[in-house]
Amino acid sequence: MAPSSTHSSSKEKNATSVASNTFKWDNVTFTTKSRGKQVTLLNGISASVRGGQMLAVLGPSGSGKTTLLDCLAGRKSVTSGQLSFNGTSSFSMHAISSYVEQEDALLGVLTVEETLTFTTKLAFPTGVSAAEIQERVKDTMEGLGLSHVASNIIGTPIQRGISGGQKRRVTIGNALVTLPKILLLDEPTSGLDSNTAYEVLLKIRSLAQTHNIAVICTIHSPNWETFSLFEKALLLARGRTMYLGPTKEVAPYFAALGHPCPTHTNPADHALRLISTDFQQDSSRVTPDGTVNDDLRTAEAGQVAVQRSQLDDFAEAYSRHEEQQASHATDAHTSDGVLVNHAARPKGKASSWMSALFNHTVILTHRNFVNYRRNLLAYGIRCGMYLGMGIMIAAVFQKLPSIDSRINDRLSVHFYGVA
Template identity: 80%
Template sequence: MHSISSYVEQEDALLGVLTVRETLTFTAKLAFPTGLSAKEIHDRVEDTMEGLGLSHVAQNMIGTPIQRGISGGQKRRVTIGNSLVTLPKILLLDEPTSGLDSNTAYEVLLKIRSLAKSHNIAVICTIHSPNWETFSLFEKALLLARGRTMYLGPTQEVDSYFAALGHPCPTHTNPADHALRLISTDFYQTASSPTVDRAANDELQAAEAGEVAVQRGQLDDFAEAYKASRAENASDNHLSDGLLINHAAKPKLQTNPFTSLVLHTMILTHRNLVNYRRNLLAYGIRVGMYLGMGAMMAAVFQKLPNIDSRINDRLSVHFYGVAFLAFMSVAGIPSFLEERSVLMRERRNGLYKAAPSLLRFVAFLFLSVYAAECQALLIAALIPLFVAALAICAFANGFFMSVQGYFLRTIPTFWRVWAHQIDYETWAFQLLVRNDLSGLVFPCAGEIAARTCQCSFPSSLIAEGQCAVSGEDVIRSLNFSSVSAVQASFILVSIIVVYRLAFWAILARSR
């Protein structure tokens, strides 16, 4: 079904920093990674923009919260263009005019009708409360009420059909509104009124119940009339006339799965690089935030004395660095939710599998930052609501900070055997401490050390006649010596891989 159809949802899932032409071009490349040349893709994109009336805004950005882009009607046409550029045989649209004024709605559907006719595309569309001009653009109409067919046939015959059943359309009334009013039951419900006495209320309920009964009886009459009419006997013809699908049409070129995976990953990575470079709100501010925090930490913790009493200050630097990156990982949730909506739309239309999204982030962040971002992405995938994901991320970061081992060196057994081990902050902190302290020697200072050579950490150098503590002594006292730097790196990478696989699995199962 994916090979011949495309589905347009109610919401516009677009990357705001891309231009109209770039948006359609990336979609065409994903749909045909090897089947079309660059010129063919360019020509198809230009034809789609011209057909949808978007050529004059081809170089305009879609728009972000801080940068104005194209209008709402144009965004709707871009969303539809993402489906039309793949030239499906069947185009499914879920309320394409939702949120648009009547004139814009008419223009959007007129463009769709024109492209559908020129490329022999069958269009199936749900629409609510269209004006008569918009309604007349459709060749066939299907009216449903409570799961039953009230009418199926030519759009131009809706008025005469209900008139023949004794319900002519009043003068100056939109026939589409009249038909929907006849079959609608949403507001025919009994309810008691607290503002009238009981007797009057009983009369009101009885009257409302009578109206509901009449309405339901009317629906039954419409359903039976439809069954008895020529519409039912000719329904197959009605549908076949409007859905002439050439099943012998040339299918999309089949590509080797591995080749397709590599090409899709390259296309998605290219699109992400463009997104990262232009999206100042989501990425530029985060980069500036990290650089600013690095400069602040360098200024505050500069020139730490190389003595044993300041070792804890060094540990604080590394702990704060890991903790800051962990908490700031929530800044990636808004951009992920935007990308997730685009991913889900493209996957539903069969442009690619979820696997390329697993690979496209590689080489963008350092291990500790990457682990924090992976945790945030996993939570956002599980709970795709910004406020809820933000709260859960903050809770998770606070929890893992508590069992990391810096604040509390002796962790209770229950938490140590699992939470401490799966905490990426544990291993990132260990790697930073090892990198900083290995090979250093800290002379023991202070009055007590001058008299008894008592250092802040147990020292193996005192036996050798040195009143000092080595970096390796500090590492051993922190219980970091049982795991080597290579092993800690492997564990951290493993945690990242598990996060990414879980993230990929959730996206793969999402529909």
Template identity: 40%
Template sequence: MSPATETDVAKPTSESLDVEKDAGSDYAHLTNQSVHSFCWEDITVTVKDRQTKQPLEILSNVNGTVKAGEMLALMGPSGSGKTTLLNVLAHRATNSSAKESIYLNGVATHLKDFRKLSSFVEQEDALVGSLTVRETLDFAARLSLPSFVTKSERIARIEVLMAAFGLTGQRSTLIGTPIRKGVSGGQKRRVSVASQLITAPKILFLDEPTSGLDSAASYEVMKFVRDIAKKHRILVIASIHQPSTTTFELFDKLLLLSRGKATYNGPVADVRDYFASLGHDMPFYTNPAEYIIQLVNTDFAAVQGKPTDLTRLHAAWERSTNAAAIAAEIQDCKSNISPLSPDFVHQSANPFLLPVTLMHRSFIKSYRDLVAYGIRIAMYIGLAIMMGTVWLRLSPTQSNINAFTNAIFFGGAFMSFMAVAYIPAYLEDLQLYTKERANGLYGPTAFMIANFFIGIPYLFLITILFSIIAYWLSNMRNSAEGFWVWVMWLFLDLLAAESLVVLLASLIPIFVVALAATAFANGLWMCVNGFMVQPETLNVFWRYVFHYIDYQAYVFRGMMVNEFGGRSYSCEKLADGGCYCMYPSSLQDQCMIDGKAVLESYGYGTGNVGKYVGYMLVITFGYRLFGWLVLYLKKH
């Protein structure tokens, strides 16, 4: 289905209006009846300057207030502190030097309850591109709504939100992936906002909601937000960069920052008169948002030859009657105490069902999104065909023993190495997890459990497809037992390799760096796994520090035992009728080599297979545990 344009959905259709009307009391879940004021006082954030190593204030004594149904715009030039302020207000600041006094209904806020009363829409649309609009909202509801909300109530909320945001006509359209076109940019932003309104938050934070949109799409998105905020008394705080005049006028209040200090804080309608009183008359037919941003922007002042006296603007604001009015509003906010009832704080979803919901979402993504597993499956099949035709139908002779050994090394090591192809899909999942964790939906435990179990069937499918082609074409040990033991080791190899990818990509969530780190780690494991240098002769440092924790070493060992532990190979017959056997064994008088003699040259025995399988499981679990620890310790 092709995506509709912005104009196609500018107004709710008659169908969507009917849905809203039919929803009746279900629509009331959006209405805020508990939070009437949100204010903050003297917010100051200090960091250490990278050059001077001295304390640097990026926010200095910033005040503000928002009432139910109002929209506040945070504006300022780059580096003014608006994103930092938004994060502090949303309780997302990780800076320990932040000084904050934030009040909700006159009561100091607490992180746990505040996260349940508010929602945050990221600047980037962290959405699953292979889901439809309706599926996106449905999974948002299942991850956030408490268990007592019935399926019919959940569906009603979704239908109401699609109607309210003009998305009913796009309900079955994909969000969009790099290889499959989906909804437009403006519709994506509406989906992002709508997904955060599922839980009926009282306060909505928007980080650059119009980023990447043209002026028409920006206006349309913000108008939808404004209409929802007015109708349902939701408090909206948005950081926004140079909106158009029509978009700017949708806001009720403006907090204008420059170098971490307020230069204006009050009604949008009074902006023109305030700056005119300071001698800065706005020309007619000028976008007021652009004018005031240029007025307080000092980045290019020297080039323009018109330096702006920010000190004078800051001082003028502090002395203004507008500043006094804001101070009075804050005192009124603090004195008008109305503690929140526990009934107004929505409960979380059932934590035991969260991994199941995440696995369901990942399952849909994986079979629709070719990048996740489809391309990897094709890549592994190609590798299997290449391996099978290079080592084609090797005969069991001593001259092919090295070829069999090389094939075993190649099959295990390069299958492991190619797990790097999972990095892009995992980073996409990680970005979505980061957003949803920051909104308090679930933590690293549910994410890691779902990520592990959803990968198992696909990795097993890859293992089977690769083995069916490569194992029999290469003429490995011709038995069902040999085949299934090979499958077991290769499957454990892929489980460990993908777990390593999860650990490294969680630690360094940058594609190029994660790719380099994973490639380096696999190169290290290949070097010390016992193929390049046999374990008994391996350098003491590499052997005791890395060889015994190298999962590829156990895969190589297991596959070698599987091939050579139950097979014999013919020796070279000499002209005098005798035999020349490279590996002396009990079968030498029969002009044969017992494969166990090959294993002895590597220091391998045929027993303790279960022990080595256990080592593989411990290593895989260790990677996942450390990956979980990395995600747990990261603050969002």
């Protein structure tokens, strides 16, 4: 009986550990001023995501996707609403999360391994051994499928480097070396083909399930295979929630509202078409002199009004759906896949902020020297340009007499030299 009891207790403890890693936000609202008027960019957005889960945030341009990520990451202060992690609002978002922006910001002359190593050194506390850093870098590269290009440079306009998809994975790797509890990604598949986008998100999902990371990802028009990698979807339009729930229930949900998904159509694309209010002016509706007919303009305004009314209907339908869901089962089931406990960040020596600042300065100085040394052509051209300018200024002004009447000429020399 004892072994069975111990095994049962161990399972319960692990399940509790997995289930407790929950990031939740309630009624998040964000307003800002535009041309003297208050504009609501987010209106009462609520959702939650557990460790090992991936939440897709979709919506047309201007729906508030990036604004929501910025609010969750603490880059923007919410007007109202509450964020909580494991049931408490007293937590440091900076300490437990990483944010992957839409654009890659990488030094092209560094190799993949060097890039991740410098990031790991900056992220880890002072005193962590080189072996621990290398082990974390190696694990990250293996998890993202970058081991075979570890010694390849990122790439510059002059030197060919790794592919676009691999660059995105390196950027994501920079965020994952610390194994954050929450990973925020702003359109990580932007600019990638469908196959590469699928591979990138598949690697993220694998790492999220392995290390119990809650992933919140904005994504633009994914294909069905990519969309299926997410457990949950949050659809936004004009800052309001149109749908929140399992990705596989998107099509049935809108079908129940009278908008069935056509055969052979991606449910994600179908949902985005329904909630999009963008009205693109058709070239056939423009008169030869480049103006739009008044009747067509009126029809255009009417269509936009109908679309906005439809958004209101979707928002109200979701509110009713949310109330029905809250009346019975809560979000207590565990996600698919085997999850392991979150790996803790290695502990180094307890150090003051001064020693940490010094350590970061040394690391960044080293990285800059490596960057300069491998960019000799670019910096050589710049030094040559400065030398040429110095010779030119000296040739023009070297025989300038030291008299009061030429003081303006001397001021011109100083101004030109500083500029």
